[in-house]
Amino acid sequence: MGSETHPSQGRPVRDLVREVVTKLATDELPLLEGLLELDDATAVRRLNGHGQRREPLGFGVGEIAVLVTPVAWLALDQAARRIGDIAMERASRESVGALRRLFRRSRPPVMVPPLTREQLAEVKRLVLETAEQRGLAAAQASEVANAVVAGLILADPSSSNDGGPDSPAVAGSTPEG
Numbered sequence: 001m002g003s004e005t006h007p008s009q010g011r012p013v014r015d016l017v018r019e020v021v022t023k024l025a026t027d028e029l030p031l032l033e034g035l036l037e038l039d040d041a042t043a044v045r046r047l048n049g050h051g052q053r054r055e056p057l058g059f060g061v062g063e064i065a066v067l068v069t070p071v072a073w074l075a076l077d078q079a080a081r082r083i084g085d086i087a088m089e090r091a092s093r094e095s096v097g098a099l100r101r102l103f104r105r106s107r108p109p110v111m112v113p114p115l116t117r118e119q120l121a122e123v124k125r126l127v128l129e130t131a132e133q134r135g136l137a138a139a140q141a142s143e144v145a146n147a148v149v150a151g152l153i154l155a156d157p158s159s160s161n162d163g164g165p166d167s168p169a170v171a172g173s174t175p176e177g
Helices: 011-024 025-034 042-050 066-088 092-102 119-133 138-155
Strands: none
Touching: 011 025, 011 042, 011 138, 025 042, 025 066, 042 066, 042 119, 066 119, 092 138, 119 138
């Protein structure tokens, strides 16, 4: 499966979304399988509702507005891009331009690198915010956020997150949010 990677390199967003959906919303697997056939940028556009001329999945965006799949995918994509933007700012402009030209044609999957405790807390906040915007109930939003963060923590065995009471996956993880 071309998306396997070493944990220290991060994890593809699509793999993390598959884990969350498999754990929390198995009824959404047909939707997810349809999205996995697309590249990441196209999947995000479809989930956001941008550029919808045809409905290749057989239904409109309004019908998927309160599902787990778009909440997890959009929040993880946004987090990965924010973290990537910070890393890109540190690189020289010349090498960034060369990398963009190199990857423009092949569109690699969006990756979530190993994250710090603060970044994990930010991802959790993004998932909760996205869930609220999309109308997910608070208990389900919290469950999705916890599953996403747990997947990120488990993806990086070298992480300093030990699952203790201060861990973002545990702190504030009551069903009420």
